[in-house]
Amino acid sequence: MTHVLFVEDDDVIREATTLALERDGFEVTAMPDGLSGLESFRADRPDIALLDVMVPGMDGVSLCRRIRDESTVPVIMLSARADSIDVVLGLEAGADDYVTKPFDGSVLVARIRAVLRRFGHAGNNTEPADDDTTERGTLTFGDLEVDTEGMEVRKSGAPVALTPTEMRLLLEFSSAPNTVLSRDRLLERVWDYDWGGDTRVVDVHVQRLRTKIGQDRIETVRGFGYKLKG
Incomplete structure (x- = not known):
């Protein structure tokens, strides 16, 4: 079962998204702030991290940087705005993708699965796809x-x-x-x-x-x- 670390300070969004992901077969650890999110990441080593940009304690961008310093696990940023500053800051911090809130649960699941497909279940597989035309050697x-x-x-x-x-x-x-x-x-x-x-x-x-x-x-x-x- 794929383990998702989900860091979101809004109680309603955190609970609803957690339930939606669990219904799709994911194991979810949900945290309300960046500091507890970092502790959970280090303790549990999830397969993928979903980080809201604006969370207390340590914002999502800073948390992404800390995670990226320690791991290549895939990271998806969640932002309440389609603001280019939020997007670019998250990506520059090392995030692999981002989703703008409000989001449909099926869209989020599709993006998670897209990331996992290209990295492998554990988030660290960089092997080319079977139809990849990259020359070997x-x-x-x-x-x-x-x-x-x-x-x-x-x-x-x-x-x-x-x-x-x-x-x-x-x-x-x-x-x-x-x-x-x-x-x-x-x-x-x-x-x-x-x-x-x-x-x-x-x-x-x-x-x-x-x-x-x-x-x-x-x-x-x-x-x-x-x-x-x-």
Whole structure:
């Protein structure tokens, strides 16, 4: 059973969402604030974390950063506003996705399952899907080496630590170097979105990836998308 850590200070939302997730077969640990959420994360090591942005004690963005310092477990941020600041702050803190409140329970479950599908049940599987066209072996792009079997990345010989989402994004770029990949394709292939989505998720993760592998390694092609320089 997939274990979900859910941090939400609104009693009604916390209880209703917990019941909805349990009905769909998830085990849920619900906490009302960031500090208790961090304690629960460290004690229970859940498979996925749902964090509301505005919670007392420690806000959701700060909690996401603390979790990301210790683990690559997938994180979905929940925000009461579709405000770009909330979205970007959460993603920059290391969140893999976000959902805007009020949300339909079925939508939240679909997003959780999409994250779990691409990471594996335990949230740490970065293996490509069976139909992935990524070339096997070690690929070299200048001073960047991508081991697609060992799931390791090195820059100038030094290891680069990537989250599962960042690794999948780099694998997608590596499968088609010097080819422009649209944001919609990246959403579909990396985030497993069959229904479209907010391209800010792609933009922020590309920027996070650039800070780790080199700002000039991934080129922006205005109006079209991004490409990895071979």
